[in-house]
Amino acid sequence: MKTSKIKFSFLFAFMAIFSLCQTGSAQSGVKKKSSQVKSKNNPTFTQFVYQGDDDVYRENPLGDDEFYNPILQGCYPDPSITRKGNDYYLVNSSFSMFPGVPIFHSNDLVNWKQIGHVLDRTSQLKVETAGVSAGIYAPDIKYNPYNDTFYMITTQFASGIGNMVVKTKDPLKGWSNPIKLNFNGIDPSIFFDDNGKAYIVHNDAPDKGKELYNGHRVIKIWEYDLNTDQIIPGTDKIIVDGGVDIKKKPIWIEGPHLYKKNGRYYLMCAEGGTGDWHSEVIFVSNSPKGPFIPSGNNPILSQRYLRPERKNKIDWTGHADLVEGPGGKYYGVFLAIRPNEKNFVNSGRETFILPVDWSGEFPIFENGLIPMEPKLKLPKGVVNRQGKDGFLPNGNFTYTENFTSPNLAYSWIGMRGPREDFVHISPKGGVQIMPFNVNIKEVKPVSSLFYRQQHKNFTATTVLNYQPKVENDLAGLVCYQSERFNYVFGITKIKKDTYILLQRTDKGNSVILASAKIDASKPVQLQVKAKGNEYSFSYSENNGELKNLGGMVSGDILSTNIAGGFTGSLIGLYATSANDAFPE
Structure with a gap:
């Protein structure tokens, strides 16, 4: 089944359920809450x-005037992007x-620093019971x-919120609480x-009774009141019906x-x-309300x-945003994927950039219709400082x-709740995990x-100090595509013995x-290694040699192709007191 078809059935079902339920720096502080209880038994x-x-x-080393694409692995x-003077800001979907x-x-x-997250409080983000691919969709900044x-305007598929907007005078100083917006549909952007x-x-559904085929959607526009931060009732208009040519039944x-x-x-x-x-x-158009001519x-x-079968394949390109770059040259950021040798997508949809030629009437992505290359020429006057400073x-x-x-660095995230809670x-x-x-x-x-996960081939290694007390205790590494598709590589207790196990879900x-x-009386080293679609899990006791557990296993369940949804695989430092993995 193609990913685009998966998206139709998933989103239509999800939106139906959702409609029924409507009723500075590179680091972020993690402070212990008073409700947390530190314990010698908590894994560290x-x-x-x-x-x-x-x-x-390795096969495409950079020249002095080059940088790698994607810019966010x-x-x-x-991705969505905006500019104030010489400052560029970029945001991404985060789901749950x-x-x-x-x-x-x-x-x-070219050179980017993460300065935080837009939605970093529970008053802004309410995804406690949302699936991995629910939550925050397609933010626009x-x-x-x-x-x-x-x-920053987005759709939050959780807790009956729907379309919402947050604001700030300075992205380094935090964002407002959400303002719920009074319209349906998804993928809102502001102009x-x-x-x-x-x-x-x-994006919205066609008017009732006018849907012509599966995947038929429309683009709608509203006037927006900056004083009330709400759309102006009665100003809505469909400006694109179906797509470029509705006779060809374009989808999504x-x-x-704008x-x-x-x-x-x-x-x-x-x-x-999205496939x-x-x-x-x-x-x-000559007017923001159309008519729009493709x-x-x-x-x-x-x-x-x-x-x-092209080499170094980059695919599924789209969902783009434009910005005027230094010197008046336009650039576009967009998502794309880099599948492994089995054509599975484990690292998810990544953020790429291309220069845009807007010398004619319409913009066009330079080399965006031929096989994309893994590196680009630096903009004039820019020095590649990626990984430095x-x-x-x-x-x-x-x-x-x-x-x-x-x-904790901003690259560390939780799932459905704040890291501060555990x-x-x-x-x-x-780091101790409660x-x-x-x-x-x-x-x-x-x-x-x-x-x-940011590469097809990677090794992730951690050192764990942990002595489980009962069978419900487990801690270790997880490779996690979703709650229904994952590997758990952890240490637990069976009667008087301590075990390490590998569980596939x-x-x-x-x-x-x-x-x-x-x-486990001394720290244990845990390692997961991937070579394309082949994953292996190994451990070391008392600083000894690494021992493989479970042989070579397939990474298929960590891919979008098998698991569905819209996220990439995550590597987790995990602990639970509700373990259900019991070795025989």
């Missing part, structure tokens, strides 16, 4: 090392990850120069005209963004679903017409976390710190693949 992770080793980077989908909507800053579109305010007026465009016109250039209005949208027919298309050269970005690394890199800082950082080094009475397979907040059904008695 004293080190985490992630190493990426993809062939594409791992699960950073649905907590905190939500990672936000990044750059002065040159825009700066309004007329009131010197940043807006500020040069006369001070504001508009919202979004979505992710709209721009103005040379007195004309340009509407850019994704079309074709292998994904693309970006463009329309033009470009004769659509799509302006897509990889769908290319040979499936606090900027995010790219290509093959090693990330080492010794947990000696009082703050994390304590020891002054002597190491286990919830919740299993990794439950749709609840889980006591696990997650790091995104596929469609919610769990099987113990292997187990072994171990001595």
